[in-house]
Amino acid sequence: MVPESERIQEDELRDAWPVLEPRDRVEGFRLLPPASADDFFLSLSAMDQAGLLQALTPGERRTWMRLLPPDDAADVLQEMPPDAREGYLALLDDTFRREVLVLMAYAEDAAGGLMNPRFARVRPDASIDEALGYLRKQAREQVETVYYGYVLDAEQRLLGVVSLRQLFQAAPGKLVRDIMRTDLVTVMEDTHQEAVSRLFAEHALAAIPVVDAQGRMKGIVTVDDIVSVVQEEATEDIQKVGGMEALDAPYFEVGFLTMVKKRAGWLLILFVSEMLTATAMSRYEEEIARAVVLSLFVPLIISSGGNSGSQASTLIVRSLALTEVRLRDWWRVLRRELFSGLVLGAVLGTVGVMRILLWEHLFHSYGEHATLVALTVGFAVLGVVTWGTLSGSMLPFILRRLGFDPASASAPFVATLVDVSGLVIYFTTAELILRGTLL
Amino acid sequence: MVPESERIQEDELRDAWPVLEPRDRVEGFRLLPPASADDFFLSLSAMDQAGLLQALTPGERRTWMRLLPPDDAADVLQEMPPDAREGYLALLDDTFRREVLVLMAYAEDAAGGLMNPRFARVRPDASIDEALGYLRKQAREQVETVYYGYVLDAEQRLLGVVSLRQLFQAAPGKLVRDIMRTDLVTVMEDTHQEAVSRLFAEHALAAIPVVDAQGRMKGIVTVDDIVSVVQEEATEDIQKVGGMEALDAPYFEVGFLTMVKKRAGWLLILFVSEMLTATAMSRYEEEIARAVVLSLFVPLIISSGGNSGSQASTLIVRSLALTEVRLRDWWRVLRRELFSGLVLGAVLGTVGVMRILLWEHLFHSYGEHATLVALTVGFAVLGVVTWGTLSGSMLPFILRRLGFDPASASAPFVATLVDVSGLVIYFTTAELILRGTLL
Numbered sequence: 001m002v003p004e005s006e007r008i009q010e011d012e013l014r015d016a017w018p019v020l021e022p023r024d025r026v027e028g029f030r031l032l033p034p035a036s037a038d039d040f041f042l043s044l045s046a047m048d049q050a051g052l053l054q055a056l057t058p059g060e061r062r063t064w065m066r067l068l069p070p071d072d073a074a075d076v077l078q079e080m081p082p083d084a085r086e087g088y089l090a091l092l093d094d095t096f097r098r099e100v101l102v103l104m105a106y107a108e109d110a111a112g113g114l115m116n117p118r119f120a121r122v123r124p125d126a127s128i129d130e131a132l133g134y135l136r137k138q139a140r141e142q143v144e145t146v147y148y149g150y151v152l153d154a155e156q157r158l159l160g161v162v163s164l165r166q167l168f169q170a171a172p173g174k175l176v177r178d179i180m181r182t183d184l185v186t187v188m189e190d191t192h193q194e195a196v197s198r199l200f201a202e203h204a205l206a207a208i209p210v211v212d213a214q215g216r217m218k219g220i221v222t223v224d225d226i227v228s229v230v231q232e233e234a235t236e237d238i239q240k241v242g243g244m245e246a247l248d249a250p251y252f253e254v255g256f257l258t259m260v261k262k263r264a265g266w267l268l269i270l271f272v273s274e275m276l277t278a279t280a281m282s283r284y285e286e287e288i289a290r291a292v293v294l295s296l297f298v299p300l301i302i303s304s305g306g307n308s309g310s311q312a313s314t315l316i317v318r319s320l321a322l323t324e325v326r327l328r329d330w331w332r333v334l335r336r337e338l339f340s341g342l343v344l345g346a347v348l349g350t351v352g353v354m355r356i357l358l359w360e361h362l363f364h365s366y367g368e369h370a371t372l373v374a375l376t377v378g379f380a381v382l383g384v385v386t387w388g389t390l391s392g393s394m395l396p397f398i399l400r401r402l403g404f405d406p407a408s409a410s411a412p413f414v415a416t417l418v419d420v421s422g423l424v425i426y427f428t429t430a431e432l433i434l435r436g437t438l439l
Numbered sequence: 440m441v442p443e444s445e446r447i448q449e450d451e452l453r454d455a456w457p458v459l460e461p462r463d464r465v466e467g468f469r470l471l472p473p474a475s476a477d478d479f480f481l482s483l484s485a486m487d488q489a490g491l492l493q494a495l496t497p498g499e500r501r502t503w504m505r506l507l508p509p510d511d512a513a514d515v516l517q518e519m520p521p522d523a524r525e526g527y528l529a530l531l532d533d534t535f536r537r538e539v540l541v542l543m544a545y546a547e548d549a550a551g552g553l554m555n556p557r558f559a560r561v562r563p564d565a566s567i568d569e570a571l572g573y574l575r576k577q578a579r580e581q582v583e584t585v586y587y588g589y590v591l592d593a594e595q596r597l598l599g600v601v602s603l604r605q606l607f608q609a610a611p612g613k614l615v616r617d618i619m620r621t622d623l624v625t626v627m628e629d630t631h632q633e634a635v636s637r638l639f640a641e642h643a644l645a646a647i648p649v650v651d652a653q654g655r656m657k658g659i660v661t662v663d664d665i666v667s668v669v670q671e672e673a674t675e676d677i678q679k680v681g682g683m684e685a686l687d688a689p690y691f692e693v694g695f696l697t698m699v700k701k702r703a704g705w706l707l708i709l710f711v712s713e714m715l716t717a718t719a720m721s722r723y724e725e726e727i728a729r730a731v732v733l734s735l736f737v738p739l740i741i742s743s744g745g746n747s748g749s750q751a752s753t754l755i756v757r758s759l760a761l762t763e764v765r766l767r768d769w770w771r772v773l774r775r776e777l778f779s780g781l782v783l784g785a786v787l788g789t790v791g792v793m794r795i796l797l798w799e800h801l802f803h804s805y806g807e808h809a810t811l812v813a814l815t816v817g818f819a820v821l822g823v824v825t826w827g828t829l830s831g832s833m834l835p836f837i838l839r840r841l842g843f844d845p846a847s848a849s850a851p852f853v854a855t856l857v858d859v860s861g862l863v864i865y866f867t868t869a870e871l872i873l874r875g876t877l878l
């Protein structure tokens with residue numbers, strides 16, 4: 001067993017890692033005992049591996065690059081500055097370099113970019129014992145997973161798969177083709193990683209083979225690579241819901257200026273759109289001058305619309321991402337959200353009316369027409385919440401239909417959209433209820 | 440190969456599943472050919488499996504319950520009404536029932552609730568060939584993963600692990616104890632699933648053993664179970680960020696009333712807090728009466744604070760969830776977000792000043808003191824955005840420190856908090872700049 005003192009050292013380095021300067025990272029890494037260093041290096045993200053390699057000596061770089069499986073090596077190179085890649089490729093032997101170059105040609109978020117081109121092959125007419133012996137031999141040559149043998153014909157087309165368990169359980173004397181599974185879940189090289197992770201979650205598989213348009217097998221995606229993909233996609237969605245561009249890296253590893261730029265973009269768009277509220281308000285300047293009391297409830301009204309809208313859009317964005325809801329379900333969602341909006345609006349509106357009447361009773365805050373003001377606010381909240389819920393739930397469908405990412409229907413985006421219409425709803429209600437009294 | 444017509448039937452059922460009535464689900468499921476039915480049943484969520492079982496005949500129930508591994512069977516029973524569970528347990532044979540009962544005692548979101556109690560055991564003093572033969576025998580008895588042999592002493596304490604690959608690669612004549620890995624990543628029975636999934640992502644493992652306080656091995660959690668855990672945790676976080684209680688089920692499967700209740704709670708809290716804006720506004724009623732132009736920018740000012748606040752809180756919530764940022768980093772985050780807030784506020788404030796001056800130039804919208812009004816809005820935006828960014832980024836730390844889930848620092852929650860303080864900042868700025876002219 002690795003001595004306790006070393007275990008702690010590895011865990012300590014892992015804990016401190018996010019806040020260490022590059023120089024301290026290298027120093028800590030070099031202090032790790034060899035066994036933990038391997039484990040530690042392999043567990044780093046591709047970005048951290050790239051950063052570390054750039055700080056090491058050429059001799060060390062060679063050692064660590066060769067430790068990586070080809071798919072991870074390709075990811076690391078993609079994190080390097082383009083002009084540095086050539087030098088790292090030169091550290092690899094010919095076969096490895098060729099594998100890495102092929103993988104780098106794929107988009108990083110496609111199955112081709114995630115897959116490992118090394119997998120165990122077996123012939124369909126091999127016997128059970130031949131197949132076991134063959135897998136045993138391939139295990140010595142560092143194939144990523146030897147627990148599945150992929151059955152290929154002479155043209156490298158995928159015919160089926162046998163698991164080690166099936167081989168263990170099979171009656172001797174049978175051939176691979178007799179026991180292989182042929183109802184395979186496969187993906188294409190350009191299948192998006194989100195679709196790949198959905199297949200893993202749906203079918204509870206350990207590995208999915210990647211094939212080209214001719215059915216030739218190119219590699220395998222394994223489930224351990226998918227855990228980080230799922231994390232990554234969820235982070236992107238959460239950051240978009242919060243109203244910013246996806247960061248693509250941990251908080252402390254993004255430079256200050258990059259971070260500000262990624263955040264300023266959306267904030268500026270929202271700010272400029274929100275200026276429409278000033279325009280909308282100025283249309284009602286006279287009404288406000290006549291009944292200043294109306295202005296007191298402007299923040300309350302527009303935030304109710306914004307909150308119910310962000311709630312509805314977040315709900316639908318996530319349901320679309322998990323394919324619990326599909327594009328064609330928009331009509332069912334619309335009906336359901338219309339009723340949700342009306343119920344939520346009625347509840348909040350009632351609370352609003354009671355609050356105003358109570359304050360009037362206690363403090364005489366709102367003048368002689370307090371009851372009418374209360375009614376105005378109540379009906380406006382009902383209208384604004386219904387409208388916010390409806391537009392928040394429909395916006396993700398519209399974005400998806402137009403080919404955008406529904407997650408861009410962020411909470412702040414929906415809130416801004418609903419703010420302008422909320423003001424119109426509020427002042428129109430006021431004109432209807434207060435004409436002849438306050439207005 | 441399963442005929443193409445059957446494959447389509449299974450995929451069609453999977454596609455239509457979320458929108459089918461219970462009766463149609465049963466009918467579609469019964470029409471599946473036996474091979475696809477197994478695959479389809481195993482790929483359903485525990486909730487859907489429970490729903491389906493309740494609609495089947497007792498004979499069918501027995502068949503399908505027995506197909507499930509014990510950890511999944513326990514999940515299904517947990518989804519059933521408590522008084523129905525006894526009947527389903529009676530369908531299982533004694534050993535299986537005992538395993539399921541043990542698992543049901545664990546919290547569903549703890550390692551104990553995720554683990555499978557069936558795993559392959561090997562003795563430390565077995566030879567390589569004995570171990571291989573033994574794993575081969577256990578494979579016939581349906582052990583979840585035969586690709587790892589767990590090395591236990593006489594007291595069932597975990598000593599190490601050997602992978603099939605290591606056994607395949609080992610020189611004959613060695614013993615299991617010579618080649619086993621002993622630097623193990625393990626979890627306790629009550630480790631939360633979020634921590635378990637983090638270990639899978641960090642170490643790229645296929646399975647993690649679960650041990651009790653005495654180091655005795657209880658079961659294994661496999662990575663394919665973790666993919667859905669990661670999805671689930673991300674969905675919870677996203678729904679909280681969007682300002683609602685986590686739904687714990689797909690959109691269409693949550694009853695209308697439950698859904699409205701889960702949404703109304705947060706909306707009501709936000710609505711009642713937002714009423715403070717009406718109180719804050721009424722403190723400035725006189726100022727508004729004297730300078731109605733000030734009221735025009737209220738929505739713009741408070742939404743700028745809300746947007747920058749939700750952005751900052753979302754960023755920190757996710758970074759805390761992924762442990763990219765820890766509680767003790769709050770001071771570094773504070774400094775960084777203070778500068779981010781100042782830069783973002785300066786950018787937005789400048790745009791705001793230019794917009795007002797431009798409109799004044801074009802339409803004479805804001806009267807003789809337009810320049811002073813523009814300055815007021817500009818400085819107020821600078822202050823509100825800085826304040827929003829700071830409080831949005833600190834709130835998740837405070838919640839975590841107090842023992843709450845930081846994800847409750849939802850976009851709408853932060854926006855509401857910032858709205859009230861935003862009004863105070865705006866009108867204080869106005870008093871400073873406009874005293875003696877407009878005010």
